[in-house]
Amino acid sequence: MKNSSFYNTASALCYIILIGIILSSSPALAKKRLRPQLSERQQNQISGIITDGRAPLPGVTIAIKNQINYVVLSDFDGKYSLLAKANDTLVVSYIGYKTAIIPINYRKNIHIQLQEDITSLQEVRINAGYYSVKEKERTGSIARITSKDIETQPVTNVLATMQGRMAGVDIVQDSGSPGGSFSIKIRGQNSLRADGNQPLYIIDGVPYSSETIGSTATSGTAPTMTSPLNSINPSDVESIEVLKDADATAIYGSRGANGVVLITTKKGKAGVTQFSVNSSSSFGTVTDTPKLMNTQQYLAMRKQAFANDGVTVYPSSAYDINGTWSPNRYTDWQDKLIGGTARIYNLQASVSGGSLRTQYLLSGNYRTETTVFPGDFKYSKGSAHFNMNHMSDDERFKMTFSGNYTSQNNNQPSVDLTPVSRILPPNAPELYDANGNLNWENGTWTNPLAGLESEFESRINDLVANVVLSYRFVPNLEFKSSFGFTDLDNNENRTQPFTMYDPSFGLDSKTSSITTNLTTRSSWIVEPQLNYTAGIGKGHFEVLLGSTLQNQRTERLYQFGSGFASNSLIHDLASATIKNIRLNDATVYKYAALFARLNYNWDTRYMLNLTGRRDGSSRFGPGKQFATFGAVGAAWLFSNEAFLKDSKVLSFGKLRASYGSTGNDQIGDYQFLDTYVSTGNNYQGIVGLQPARLFNPEFGWESNQKFEMALETGFFKDRIFLTTAYYSNRSSNQLVGMPLPGSTGFSTLYGNLDATVQNSGFELTLRTINLTQQLKWSTNFNISLNRNKLLSYPGLESSTYANTYVVGEPTSIMKVYHYTGMNLTTAVYEFEDMNRDGLITSLGDKQTLVNLTPSYFGGLENQLRYKGAQLDFLFQFVKQQAFAPQPGVPGVMQNQPESVNNPNAQQPYTAGKNGNVVTAYFRYATSDGAVEDASYIRLKNISLTYDLPLKFSKGLRCQLYWQGQNLLTFTNYSYGDPEFKMSNNYLPPLKVNAIGVKLSF
Structure with missing residues (x-):
């Protein structure tokens, strides 16, 4: 009985389990079973984690299908949460990944793994200025970098982030001093004026003047004045687009002749409030310095020089060799004067978030940087950035506000110690005496640290x-208006206290002086626009109409004061006994324009883009103030043709071309007018005026015609993407200062020169997706070959530029002597007598041409990701030649490169007595003999980032990183850093290492 009862009970349980399995396997019954948990009518909490199979993805957009008003973003751990119905469908999208369509199907927790979509890059919309366009549909030439490229670089100027990363964009750092400037050329030098080649900078739709904001009388260690672009914090930049060809730049008219740089700052995103803190510490040292003679080599050179001059008794002024200075002393002056370590500290913090209708972002940055020079010098910069976007409930009204405020304080020596560090004799005296004061060694030398006073x-x-x-x-008609405002205040000064001179001179504070410069610049701009879009069959067109009204006012006040009761009063100009106003002026620049764009796209195969602009500038005289510019761009997306749509090899193919004209008014204000300046002389209580400039009624626009043709091809689902472009730009009606005879009383007359400059070249960019699995590896390569040529210059032979330019040659050439070798008998450099007149003269024999324009330049960038680690590195390369600076006549009281040392005494040493050797040396410095290969390959940037696996944190992400800048340079150039070329007398770029941590939560 007991066994029978057990058997019946077990059988009953088996039947119950079997019925349960059958019921659970029925989808219809399963839905009924789940209905008590999730409702089809009510909102339910859905959550999960979004990854790419390796790591969580932050910032992923999660929406509900057919509900455009509800969107959430994943947090830094890839987590998301939203309200949805049991039968809703999720739409999950993220740039670079395939959009996932996922039915909820009565689930509460849905973990999602996105698949990378390498072809989606063609769908990204890029900023083209007044409009945006999909990457695959653009007809113009636009280079772009994003915050992902910018954030890996420990730099303070946004121009530094672009070096080596953009085809056709040549950027050179002018100085390694904090706050120093950069030179930029987009597809070559169009204007004969050095200051007429600056591009147009646009920051969040607001034109930002590239004009210098300082004075040569008050500038610091940099060879040029402070860079205006220092005011933009790189950490706040979302993307930088560079517009290059006519199709892309013509809509900016006269302001786009030299290209346009569009800087877009970061914006808030919908989702939970997110905080981010980024802190880093860096140290910087000089990159490459030339190898100089040691004391033994130097003194041997000096002795040989006096022997060559027939001098047996050293003069009393030869302190380095006559026993006044110790012959056993050695100082590496480059190490002593520019061999310090710059300490850099950077702190960035931000908060962002908002709803679908309103988003915000607030960030702040503080950066301090010391120098490699001796002394307590520092550059500090603080900035704040705020952005807010708002959209009405009916999605008709939109508002965007963006504001950036920057405050900089730069305290630097007014002299650069780099030149003196390369010429001081290695046995020169100590810098300080026994009491810690500057050592003047009884007046036998000028202490280099005196300049730091x-x-x-x-x-x-x-x-x-x-x-x-x-x-x-x-739906297809929108009115938009942009209102921009800029305000800059620059107050700089340069002091020259009497303590910078030898005390034996007997100077006091009455000889101390200060030069001040106060520059204020403010501008406003209003740009109303009307956008209309429509579709007709397979065709789609966009129409943009707009206008620009801009006003800029610049005020400058240069003052000089001397004669102070004490150096402690040197910054108080009112305490000076002598005060002069060197310049006090105000200029107003007014600009107005009408512009239009018509874009037609037929079946995403054929695209036509027409742009035009009518410009008016106050920088030209009556009848010359207005000009019209325009361009046409066309593209054929041939990969969308039926015969190629199913190609397994060619995934993308586009042929595009453009032609148009832009202008240039970068000549400064009031250049066409009769102007007067103060004579500074007081006659019977009246200060006189004198004419400074002549009126020129023919003063008009510089014109630039641009042509480009390009081929864009993608292979194997765009894993290999190649772009090749050819361009030819011609700039005519050149705005220059034409020299006048001295009898006129004026040195120049500003006007239009009937000369034409051509820049043509090839650009190639290559992007490859090498690995896509656990280890992801991508490569970007670009190379640019630009050829500059002066096509025509009527009357060049009889002009004052006859020795500067040659028709058919680049505008960057230099006419030099042709070096034929050294006469072993006389130990004198010899040169070719080009005009066969028996004499070597500058006018007649400087006929050999040296081209200093780079033959080509570019960069190779790689990015590797594995789980939580990411490695980025960029190699920059330049093919060029340059002069090796000559520090002085070998044998005089100046140190020389180690290469000048010649044990066989064949070098033409002289202590200054042999006039033939001295003359020949200075000729050699301006001959092709002094030109050498200055090409280089540089590890421009490297970044290693690691995401700590914080498994138990809630919403916290911690990244550790190391970044390097200018770490390695491979070059045959013998005299310091090859990037500087002719500017080697200034501090070279610094080699920077940075370590930091970024917290996000």
Whole structure:
């Protein structure tokens, strides 16, 4: 019985389990079973984690299908949470990944793994200025980098982030001093004027003047004045687009002749409030310095020089060799004067978030940087960035506000110690005496640290703000207006206290002086626009109409003061007994324009883009103030043709071309007018005026015609993407200062020169996706070959530029002597007598041409990712030649490169007595003999980032990183850093290492 009862009970349980399995396997019954947990009518909490199979993905957009008003973003751990119904469908999208369509199907927890979509890069919309366009549909030439490229670089100027990363964009750092400037050329030098080649900078839709904001009388260690672009914090930049060809730049008219640089700052995103803190510490040292003679080599050279001059008794002024200075002393002056370590500290913090309708972002940055020079010098910069976007419930009204404020304080020596560090004799005296004071060694030398007593100080406050209001009347008609404002205040000075001179001179504070420069610049701009879009069959067209009204006012006040009761009063100009106003002026620049764009796209195969602009500038005289510019661009997306759509090899193919004209008014204000300046002389209580400039009624626009043709091809689902482009730009009606005879009383007359400059070349960019699995590896390569040529210059032979330019040759050439070798008998350099007149003269024999324009330049970038680690590195390369600077006549009281040392005494040493050797040396410095290969390959940037696996943290992400800049340079150039070329007398770029941590939560 007991066994029978057990058997029946077990059988019953088996039947119950079997019935349960059958019921659970029925989808219909399963739904009924789940209904008590999730409702089809009510909102339910859905959550999960989004990854790419390796790591969580932050910032992924999760929406509900057919509900455009509800969107959430994943946090830094890839987690998301939203309210949805049991039968809703999720739409999950993220740039670079395939969009996932996922039915909820009564689930509460849905973990999602996105698949990378390498072809989606063609769908990214890029900023083209007044409009945006999909990458695959653009007809113009636009280079682009994003915050992912920018954030890996420990730099303070946004121009530094572009070096080596953009085809056709040549950027050179002018100085390694904090706050120093950069030179930029987009597809070569169009204007004969050095200051007429600056591109147009646009920050969040607001034009930002590239004009220098300082004075040569008050500038610091940099060879040029402070870079205006220092006011933009790289950490706040979302993307930088460079517009190059006519199709892309013509809509900016006269302002786009030299290219346009569009800087877009970061914006808030919808989702939970997110905080980010980024802190780093860096140290910087000089890159490459030339090898110089040691004391033994130097003294041997000096002795040989006096012997060559027939001098047996050393003069009393030869302190280095007559026993006044110790012959056993050695100092590496490059190490002593520029061999310090710059300490850099950077702190960035931000908060962002918002709803679908309103998003915000607030960030702040503080950076300090010391120098490699001796002394307590520092550059500090603080900035704040705020952005807010708002959209009405009916999605018709939109508002965007963006504001950037930067405050800079730069205190630097007013002299650069780099030149003196390369010429000081290695046995020169100590810098300080036994009491810790500057050592003047009884007046036998000028202590190099005395120059540090003279300081440069600059305080710059800069505001850039913009508001964009738009209203969509109907789905395809929108009115938009942009209101921009900039305000810059630069107050800088340079002091020259009497303590910078030898005390034996008997000077006191009455000889101390200060030069000050106060520059204020403010501008406003209003740009109303009307956008209309429509589709007709397979065709789609866009129409943009707009206008520009801009006003810029610049005020400058240069003052000089001397004669102070004490050096402690040197910054108080009112305490000076002598005061002079060197310049006090105000200029107003007014600009107005009408512009239009018509874009037609037929079946995403054929695209036509027409742009035009009518410009008016106050920089030209009556009848010359207005000009019209325009361009046409066309593209054929041949990979969308039926015969190629199913190609397994060619995934993308586009042929595009453009032609158009732009202008240039970068000549400064009031250059066409009769102007007068103060004579500075007081006659019977009246200060006189004298004419400074002649009126020129023919003063008009410089014109630039641009042509480009390019082929873009993608292979194997765009894993290999190649772009090749050819361009030819011609700049005519050149705005220059034409020299006048001295009898006129004026040195120049500003006007239009009937000369034409051509820049043509090839650009190639290659992007490859090498690995896509656990280890992801991508490569970007670019190379640019530009050829500059002066096509025509009527009357060049009889002009004052006859020895500067040659028709058919680049505008960057130099006419030099042709070096034929050294006469072993006389130990004198010899040169070819080009005009066969028996004499070597500058006018007749400087006929050999040296081209200093780079033959080509580019960069190779690689990015590797594995789980939580990412490695980025960029090699920059340049093919060029340059002069090796000559420090002085070998044998005089100046150190020389180690290469000048010649044990066989064949080098033409002289202590200055042999005039033939001295003359020949200076000729050699301007001959092709002094030209050498200055090509280089540089590890421009490297970044290693690691995401700590914080498994138990809630929403916290911690990244550790190391970044390097200018770490390695491979070159045959013998005299320091090859990037500087002719500017080797200034501090070279610094080699920077940075370590930091970034917290996000």
